[in-house]
Amino acid sequence: MNKIKELWIPRNTRVIVISDIHGELELFKDLLKKAALSPEDYLIINGDLCEKGSNSHGVVHYIMELSATNPNVHVTEGNCDTLVEDLVEENPKLLNYLRTRTRSIIHEWLDQIGFELNEDTKIEEVKQCLMGPYSEEINWLMGLPTAIETNDYIFVHAGLEDVEDWKETDRIKAITYRSFLDHAHTADKYVIVGHWPVVNYSSEIPSHNPIIDETRKIIAIDGGNVIKKTGQLNALIIDRTTDKDTFSYKYTDHFPECEVLEDFHADPVLTGSISYPSYELVPIRKDEHFTLCEQVETIHRLYVKNEYIKQNENGQTHAKNDLSCAQINVQKEDIVSLVDDSCSGFDLIKKDGVEGWIVKGILQKVDQQVTGKVHTKVTSYV
Ligand SMILES: [Mn+2]
Structure with a gap:
């Protein structure tokens, strides 16, 4: 470099x-x-x-x-900031990228000047209409x-x-x-x-x-x-x-904050996680809230929350998403982020950046204005 x-x-x-x-x-x-x-x-x-x-x-x-x-x-x-190089170099691949991605700085710029991409748009045209109004940003990114x-x-x-x-x-x-x-x-x-x-x-x-x-x-x-x-x-x-x-x-992050009203002790058997691309599972035993599964790629045994398990048309079982399979300890008065409260029996939370399940019914939403979630005085920038 x-x-x-x-x-x-x-x-x-x-x-x-x-x-x-x-x-x-x-x-x-x-x-x-x-x-x-x-x-x-x-x-x-x-x-x-x-x-x-x-x-x-x-x-x-x-x-x-x-x-x-x-x-x-x-x-x-x-790597995402070098997109403007493809624009300046008139790389036609940039058009394919823009057709499959809805959120891009190039789309934002085109929207701002009212330019609509269509099937016949050439990369030269896109460059020509952006280089005038956005040359300062483009040059800064490229430098x-x-x-x-x-x-x-x-x-x-x-x-x-x-x-x-x-x-x-x-x-x-x-x-x-x-x-x-x-x-x-x-x-x-x-x-x-x-x-x-x-x-x-x-x-x-x-x-x-x-x-x-x-x-x-x-x-x-x-x-x-x-x-x-x-x-x-x-x-x-x-x-x-x-x-x-x-x-x-x-x-x-974007999740609402909650205060914990009573202690919860995690079951240490519930640990581990599922992440891309190891989503395929073999269910072993289904309980009321979690299903014991074997993760096909890793052969790990994990307790997966029932609502996060789906079957595809071939009858294979998959996790719907990246997911924590762990329960975590919380204590009364902890402040945690609530990630998902739509499941039975347990809520998915983050505590200090760590993601896991706790029993339902022990969280109370925090009014962020009143408690001053962001309470630090800032001097110059913001
Ligand atoms: Mn990156």
């Missing part, structure tokens, strides 16, 4: 890292409030600002503003670095190749690498990536929280926002004190 930006980040400062915003402007703004971003903090946006969510243009604009007005805001490119190297960290959207000099990593691989935590790299610094939802790495109770792997020197932060039904937008917070760095995180 040849677009590597060098950056020196001093000690006694905070670094906030957010990736994979995917057009979710309101979640992003809420997250900056939750992380209490101040102008002295460094803010790194680690790729995939646009596509898949409802307001890609809004996110790109907001971050362009932030980086123009604060020298501590830095952005890397993600983003692939990686940012600081004194202690490397920020890159998806990963690095395991080659002698990490800077030789192929640019496309750097922004599309799958499952980077299962690989290795040769850099002598922590590599911080997004792109691959961390819940895909969960083996027991599914968690959407950042994973810090001290041995491999990798931090994976993609909470699966937009991509996973139960995902979230994560902010990794690096506190740089005089002698060491410590890590913490905050997240936002």
Whole structure:
């Protein structure tokens, strides 16, 4: 890759890292409030600002503003942000992409200028009508670095190749690498990536929280926002004190918050999760609320919530979705997010980014205005 930006980040400062915003402007703004971003903090946006969510243009604009007005805001490119390159290079494949995806920054731009795509539209026409009004955004996106190297960290959207000099990593691989935590790299610094939802790495109770792997020197932060039904937008917070760095995180999602009214003790037999693409199941025993199943691909035995099991026309049994098969402990006065209260006997919740079932009837919705879900005072950005 040849677009590597060098950056020196001093000690006694905070670094906030957010990736994979995917057009979710309101979640992003809420997250900056939750992380209490101040102008002295460094803010790194680690790729995939646009596509898949409802307001890609809004996110790109907001971050362009932030980086123009604060020298501590830095952005890397993600695979979804390179779409504008296909436009500029008049790649006809972009039209196929636009015909199958409804949510794209290109669709938003075309809507804004009242241009309708039809079967005869040529890529040259699309380019011609967008380059005038949106040249500033297009040039900004195309100028983003692939990686940012600081004194202690490397920020890159998806990963690095395991080659002698990490800077030789192929640019496309750097922004599309799958499952980077299962690989290795040769850099002598922590590599911080997004792109691959961390819940895909969960083996027991599914968690959407950042994973810090001290041995491999990798931090994976993609909470699966937009991509996973139960995902979230994560902010990794690096506190740089005089002698060491410590890590913490905050997240936002679209689920309503509830207060727990009494303790619930999870049945430890109910653990594990189902995730794409291992949906095929063989039912063994059906109980009132859960069915003991064998997951065909992994031969794991899992208790799957009855409402999430379906049969296809060939009589095969499948899970409907990615899903937690775990129960989790909660205590009176915990604040949790309610993911699904439509099933019998149990509600699906997230507690501190971890997803599982608790018995029905012990949650009370929190009035978010009154309790001040987002209570942190923010100084300059939002
Ligand atoms: Mn990506």
